[in-house]
Amino acid sequence: MQISYPNEYGAITATQEEEVARLGRSFAAINFALCDDGLIRYSLDLMYSYGGFASPVWIDSAGYATTGDARVAALEDLLRQWPKAWPSEPSSVYEELRLMREQIQSHLSQPSLF
Numbered sequence: 001m002q003i004s005y006p007n008e009y010g011a012i013t014a015t016q017e018e019e020v021a022r023l024g025r026s027f028a029a030i031n032f033a034l035c036d037d038g039l040i041r042y043s044l045d046l047m048y049s050y051g052g053f054a055s056p057v058w059i060d061s062a063g064y065a066t067t068g069d070a071r072v073a074a075l076e077d078l079l080r081q082w083p084k085a086w087p088s089e090p091s092s093v094y095e096e097l098r099l100m101r102e103q104i105q106s107h108l109s110q111p112s113l114f
Helices: 067-080 091-109
Strands: 016-023 026-035 040-048 051-054
Touching: 016 067, 016 091, 026 067, 026 091, 040 067, 040 091, 067 091
Parallel strands: none
Antiparallel strands: 016 026, 026 040, 040 051
C-alpha cells in the first residue's frame, strides 16, 4: 500500500478498497489509507436503494498498526452506524438491509487472512 498524505483539510486519499457486502447494486465498503505516520486509517461507504453514506479517510481518525486491525474496527464501526429503514419504506428495504448486515457480520465471525 502506498503512503497517502492529507490535504489542507485533513482528508486522505484511500489507496485500497474492500467491498464487505453486496446485494444487487447496493454495497458496503471499507477504504484504507496508509498514512505517513505508518498507521492505517479507514473510511466507510454504504449505498442501498433508499440511502447511504460515505466519507473520506481523515488524518485525525484512529490509526491501526495492521490492515487486519483496521478492518475489524471498520466492520464494528459499520455495524454501529448501520441504518434502520423508515416505516414508510417498502419491506424490500428492510430485507435488503438485513441481508447486507448478515454479510458484514459473517466477516467478523470468520478468521481473517490479514
